[in-house]
Amino acid sequence: MKILVCITNVPDTTAKISFTDNNTKFNKAGVQYIIGPYDDYALARAVELKEAQGGTITVLHVGEADSDPQIRKALAIGADDAIRVNTEPADSYYVATQIAHIAQQNSYDLILMGRESIDFNSGVVHGLVGEMLGIPSFSPVMKLDIKDGKAEFAREIDGGKEYLEATLPLVLGCQEPIAEWKIPNMRGIMTARTKPLQVVEPVSVDDMTSLESYSLPAPKGECKMIPVEEAEKLITLLRTEAKVL
Amino acid sequence: MSVLIFVELDNGTIKKTSQEAIFYGAKVADMLQTSATVLAIGQASEEALSSAGKFGAAKVLHAADDKLNHENSLAYADVLTQAVQQEGSKVVVMAKSGLGDAVAARSAAKLKASVVSGVTDLPEVTGGFKVKRGIYTGKAFATVEVKSDIKVLVVKKNAVEVAENDGNAQVESFSPTLRDSDFAATVKEVQKASSELSLTEADIIVSGGRGMKGPENWDPLVDLANALGAATGCSKPVSDLDWRPHHEHIGQTGIKVAPNLYIACGISGAIQHLAGVNGSKCIVVINKDPEAPFFKAADYGIVGDVFDVLPRLTKAVEATK
Known part of the structure; x- marks a missing residue:
C-alpha cells in the first residue's frame, strides 16, 4: 500500500500571534514551529498501518525550506521519503492543486492529512484534492482500518459518529483519536538524515485570492468578579447586563 | 445570478446556523442587487422550507430524492454544483461545519471557484470583493480579496446578527442528476444522541x-x-x-x-x-x-x-x- 501523508508546518498551539510589515506578514520571531497536530495524527495512523500491513509512506509538504526540520521529524517518526513543493502557499486552492499534481504522478492508495491546519483552519484541502483527483474524500475521520483494498472508517458527525466503508483510493482528513502521536526514537532520527527529501517546483495556479491585511481581535475587557457568597447575582447580570439569557 | 445558500436540515427543519447563513447570503444579495436562493437537500415540509423567506431568501430549491436523506458530502456537493450552474450564481454561502466545509471544498473544485472558510463578517463589495475570516484558531483575522468569478464562502456562527421578517420563500422542487460516484461510501452504522442539543448549534x-x-x-x-x-x-x-x-x-x-x-x-x-x-x-x-x-x-x-x-x-x- 502506498500512503501519502500531507503535513503542514504551523506555529505551536501556544505561540503568540503578531504581524509585521503593516499587518501583511506573520511575525515568525521567537515562534516555535511544529507539524500540524491533526497531520501528526494522520502520520501516526499511517505508520501503524505500514507496521501492520507493509507499504510505503511518502510525506508531502507545500512550503519553503524553513519547513525542512518538521519534514525530517516526519521521516524520523516513520515515513520513507519526502517531497517538498518549494513555494509559499497562497491559499487552500493553491495548496490542493500542488498536492493533486504530485498525487497524479504517483497513484497513492491512501492520501491522509489533518482535518485542518491550525494556522488557517479552512478544513477544505482534503475535499479539494479529492475532487481534483476524482476520488472520494471524507473528514473528520477518527478511526481507520484497511482490509482487502477497502477502508473501514468512522467520521465524527454532529453529536455522534458514523461508520463508513469505501474502496481505495481515498483522501481522508484525520483527527484524534485515530492514533496516538508518535515521538521519534534515536534510530529514527539517525536514519531520517539520509532518507530522500525531494524538492520540486510548484505548478502554476490561477490567482484566486490575495491577502489584504491581518488583524487581531479587540482586547478583552476586565473580568467582572462576583464574590462566591453572592454567586446567584450572576444570573441577574447575565440577564440584564450581558443580555445573554 | 442569485446568491445561492446551501442549508443543512435537522429533522426536517433548517438548522439555526443555516438560518444565519441564509440571512448572510440575503445581505450579500442586497449588496450585489440580486436575490437569494436556498438549496435544501433531504426531507422537509414546504412550510418549513418557505420559512427561509423570514431570513431574506426569495426562493428555495428542494432536492428531496430519497437517496439524499443521509448526509453525504459527495452527493451534496454534486447537487450544489448543479444548482449553482442552473441559477448562474456567482456567490455561494453556507454555514461552517464538517459537512459545510466538505461540500464547499468539493463544489469549489468542480466550479473552479475559490473557497474562503471561517468568514466572520459581511464582505465589502466596492472596489473588489473583500471578506474577513478567522485564522490561527480565532486568535487573529485575515482580510482577503476574492478574485475568482465564483466565490464560495463558509460562514462562522455569529458572523451576522439575524433579524427576521415576515416573508415567505417560494419552494421549487429540484431534480439533479445523481452519479454512482456520489455514493462511493457505504454507511454501516450511525451513532447519534438524537435528543442532545448539538454544541455547534447551541446558544x-x-x-x-x-x-x-x-x-x-x-x-x-x-x-x-x-x-x-x-x-x-x-x-x-x-x-x-x-x-x-x-x-x-x-x-x-x-x-x-x-x-x-x-x-x-x-x-x-x-x-x-x-x-x-x-x-x-x-x-x-x-x-x-x-x-x-x-x-x-x-x-x-x-x-x-x-x-x-x-x-x-x-x-x-x-x-x-
Whole structure:
C-alpha cells in the first residue's frame, strides 16, 4: 500500500500571534514551529498501518525550506521519503492543486492529512484534492482500518459518529483519536538524515485570492468578579447586563 | 445570478446556523442587487422550507430524492454544483461545519471557484470583493480579496446578527442528476444522541473540566444546563479520561464553539481550550483557583467550589424563570 501523508508546518498551539510589515506578514520571531497536530495524527495512523500491513509512506509538504526540520521529524517518526513543493502557499486552492499534481504522478492508495491546519483552519484541502483527483474524500475521520483494498472508517458527525466503508483510493482528513502521536526514537532520527527529501517546483495556479491585511481581535475587557457568597447575582447580570439569557 | 445558500436540515427543519447563513447570503444579495436562493437537500415540509423567506431568501430549491436523506458530502456537493450552474450564481454561502466545509471544498473544485472558510463578517463589495475570516484558531483575522468569478464562502456562527421578517420563500422542487460516484461510501452504522442539543448549534454551553473530579460528579453541571436549555461540553483531559464522550470535547483539537454564553466549570483555561471557545459572546468562569488563566479570558468570574456554586445557580435560574 502506498500512503501519502500531507503535513503542514504551523506555529505551536501556544505561540503568540503578531504581524509585521503593516499587518501583511506573520511575525515568525521567537515562534516555535511544529507539524500540524491533526497531520501528526494522520502520520501516526499511517505508520501503524505500514507496521501492520507493509507499504510505503511518502510525506508531502507545500512550503519553503524553513519547513525542512518538521519534514525530517516526519521521516524520523516513520515515513520513507519526502517531497517538498518549494513555494509559499497562497491559499487552500493553491495548496490542493500542488498536492493533486504530485498525487497524479504517483497513484497513492491512501492520501491522509489533518482535518485542518491550525494556522488557517479552512478544513477544505482534503475535499479539494479529492475532487481534483476524482476520488472520494471524507473528514473528520477518527478511526481507520484497511482490509482487502477497502477502508473501514468512522467520521465524527454532529453529536455522534458514523461508520463508513469505501474502496481505495481515498483522501481522508484525520483527527484524534485515530492514533496516538508518535515521538521519534534515536534510530529514527539517525536514519531520517539520509532518507530522500525531494524538492520540486510548484505548478502554476490561477490567482484566486490575495491577502489584504491581518488583524487581531479587540482586547478583552476586565473580568467582572462576583464574590462566591453572592454567586446567584450572576444570573441577574447575565440577564440584564450581558443580555445573554 | 442569485446568491445561492446551501442549508443543512435537522429533522426536517433548517438548522439555526443555516438560518444565519441564509440571512448572510440575503445581505450579500442586497449588496450585489440580486436575490437569494436556498438549496435544501433531504426531507422537509414546504412550510418549513418557505420559512427561509423570514431570513431574506426569495426562493428555495428542494432536492428531496430519497437517496439524499443521509448526509453525504459527495452527493451534496454534486447537487450544489448543479444548482449553482442552473441559477448562474456567482456567490455561494453556507454555514461552517464538517459537512459545510466538505461540500464547499468539493463544489469549489468542480466550479473552479475559490473557497474562503471561517468568514466572520459581511464582505465589502466596492472596489473588489473583500471578506474577513478567522485564522490561527480565532486568535487573529485575515482580510482577503476574492478574485475568482465564483466565490464560495463558509460562514462562522455569529458572523451576522439575524433579524427576521415576515416573508415567505417560494419552494421549487429540484431534480439533479445523481452519479454512482456520489455514493462511493457505504454507511454501516450511525451513532447519534438524537435528543442532545448539538454544541455547534447551541446558544448556551455549560462545560466541565478536571475540577469536576470525576464522571460521577456531572449531575450538578447537567442540572444547570437543563435549567438554561444549554448543551454540555468538556475540556480535553476530561474526554481523554473518558469521563465524557469525545464529541463533547471543546478546544483546539476538538470542537470549536461560538455560543452566546459559555460557562466553564473547573476548567483552568489552557490556551488550547481557549482556542475552541474564543468565538463565544460572553464567558463565565467558575474555578476555585483564583490564578486560573481562564479568568483573563472571561467576562464574569466566580472564585469558588463548583459543587457549591452550580446548584445555587440552577436554583437561581429556576426561581426567576
